[in-house]
Ligand SMILES: [Fe+2]
């Protein structure tokens with residue numbers, strides 16, 4: 001059995017978000033995870049690492065993680081900026097194409113993390129994701145290398161619609177291209193994403209998907225309104241993923257409620 005810990009949408013900054021302290025919340029999530037899951041192979045931080053995209057925020061994150069004894073894989077979200085992140089995390093894994101992407105084994109599975117941040121250029125107010133041809137080519141190459149393995153794909157932005165208009169308009173814009181590539185993979189594929197700040201699961205055209213809560217603030221379910229609903233103070237969570245032979249199981253732990 002191989003175990004992996006995932007944390008989505010940390011949104012680290014010094015100031016509160018809807019009255020919540022993202023630093024304290026992430027520290028609490030991390031402490032709970034390390035107290036209960038030190039047998040994990042590693043940690044994936046699934047993007048929106050910081051909120052306001054300053055080097056100071058990445059430095060805060062770096063200091064929180066300084067004593068974590070597990071390997072950490074970083075991902076970019078729409079609230080991140082690759083160049084600022086790399087100023088602080090110069091050792092972060094990069095794909096051969098210079099984006100914040102990586103490939104690693106998880107038992108029988110191959111894990112692939114994609115950098116779905118749209119840009120550069122980064123356009124003001126754009127929170128949807130986009131993979132440029134360079135990143136799509138990297139994914140195609142990685143899937144080819146893993147053709148004898150089941151694949152778990154990590155993307156900050158969901159690949160397809162989830163029936164939640166506010167989030168569907170800022171999902172991965174060319175997610176269908178990725179879904180089509182995954183459908184061609186000869187072994188099972190599962191997709192893990194952040195961005196939605198809710199626990200959600202389903203399938204797009206046969207490709208299974210799980211989305212995670214934020215460690216900090218959550219997104220009230222509103223399947224009708226396009227622009228309504230601000231974030232809410234509901235319990236944060238982190239994910240515990242189990243890889244057991246050909247099987248994958250995804251747990252979500254509301255750390256503040258857990259014993
Ligand atoms: Fe987020």
Ligand SMILES: [Fe+2]
Nearest residue numbers: 048077078195
């Ligand atoms: Fe996001």
